[in-house]
Amino acid sequence: MQDLLLKSIEDIYDCITDDDYDHDRAIATLSIATDSTGFVLSKFWPLLGGKPPIAYHNLPDDTIRALAKYDDTDEVNEHAMFKNIIMLPERMPMLRRAFLSDEEHYRTLLYETAAKPWGIHSEGVVILNKDERSNLACWFARMGGQSEVDSELLTRISFLNNHLARSMKLQNKISVLNKAVIRSNSALDLVDFGLLLFQHSDSPVFINKPAQDMCSYKDGLDLNKGGLVVQNNCADHQYNQLIARMGDTNIPLSERSGGLVRAPRPSGKTPYNVMAIPLSNSTSGLFPNVNIAVLIFDPELKKTNATEFYMKTFNLTQAEAMFAAELAQGMSVSEYVEKKGIKISTARTQLKSIFAKTETSRQAVLISLLLRSIAGVNLG
Incomplete structure (x- = not known):
């Protein structure tokens, strides 16, 4: 069981991506690790807001459709569990029967339409997050033929939902950072010079659009996997020596202070000015550990209006x-x-x-x- 839980935790954090959280995979992971318990991830009040849930697993589609319709009715407003759900603490599994007895539940429309046809029982919920922006709940239930939820299963549900909530919050932080990077990149694309950022002398970690445009003309400059290429052999040798010296901590600091290389253009236009400058190792933020910046100035570049x-x-x-x-x-x-x-x-x-x-x-x-x-x- 411990190996299964550890693997499940790893799978939950693997649901974090560069684009969006893989909710379906995360909910399926929860189900597999809790003896095929059914789960629904949704906004928690109203239950589904008349809309499809964010994700669900191991529950009938008809149950989900019934839950989606079970909204803004008098019974919802009077249902003991829904009336008290806002008071529940985060990350603590709570069974429906803590608020409503089986006998009372069996008389509700919710039971008749969403549970009874499939023998669904042991219903409960874990509140993942309560705030003005993202009120989330992970509902759970057992299917007919499955055992009741016991303390050991509740412990697993609580444990894994805690990691689910953490991983989703981490995804949100990554998404915010990605948006910040995009905004930053957009700003750097508006300047009228090319910019390449390096970690030591490795391949560039960032190239703005003006630099890409200048290199796309193949008029004195080019890009490859290693970064910037000056098409004039003599100037390219000077540029590579300049970059190599800046990354060599064995030579005096005065020889690692950067410099300027003029890149001739076959078209006969004014040569590009390629300037390499060192950055402090403390430079962080959107581009951590960047310590070399290469700026390309085109005297004939049309200004941004x-x-x-x-x-x-x-x-x-x-x-x-x-x-x-x-x-x-x-x-x-x-x-x-x-x-x-x-x-x-x-x-x-x-x-x-x-x-x-x-x-x-x-x-x-x-x-x-x-x-x-x-x-x-x-x-x-």
Whole structure:
């Protein structure tokens, strides 16, 4: 049994992914480790909110459909278990019969429609989490022909549900971090220079879009599995020596301070300036342990304009972004209406949408936000 529980814990944490939590696999794992107990993972009040559960295992589909319909009825509101469920402590399994006797339960519509046809018994619930954002419960029941839930089985249910709750919270933290990385990457994609980040001299852990674009032209620079390649042999040798010195702790610090390499371009355009700089080993956050940054400057790179910036940053439409750019330059709404030849109602609708997307409500605050957001970006 101990080996089964340890394997089940491992499987539960394996349900954490880069994208989303594998709820179906987690609930199936719980069932297998608790002698095929049936489980339903759902928002706990109302029971399923008239919607399908997040996941379930080893319970009939008809039972789940019956539970989904069993919502906002007088019986739900008066059911002793549902009336008291908000008071239950988290992570503690609670049997239905602690609130409602078998005789009372047998007279309910819930029993008639969701339990009786399949001999379902020993119903209970574990509250995984109670807060304003994610109220979750893991309901459990035994099928006809299965033994009653005993103390040993309740202990297993409690133990594994505790790990289920922890793993789901960990998934939430990972998802938040992934969103932060995406937002950070988006910001780094808006700067007008290429950026590559390295852990020592290994392959880059991050390459922003301008760097990818510069290398895609094959005009003096390229990318491979090892990172940046300067197509001019002499300049590439200088670049690789520069990177190697920065990662060599056996040489004096003064020789590991970075430097600049000019990368000639076969097209005859002005060479790229490739600058490598060391970063502190304490650098952490979204890119932990990064200690080398390579910046690529293209003297002929077309600057990012304010309209494009506002579209990318605040998810504005092109028309909204153009309006925002004019407001940031000091134009009034009436002046914009006259310039564009549009109705004042159209401009007000656009402004309302801009307020919503930028999470502002006053024009002065909006303009301040627009100006501050482009302060660190070189705009054309």
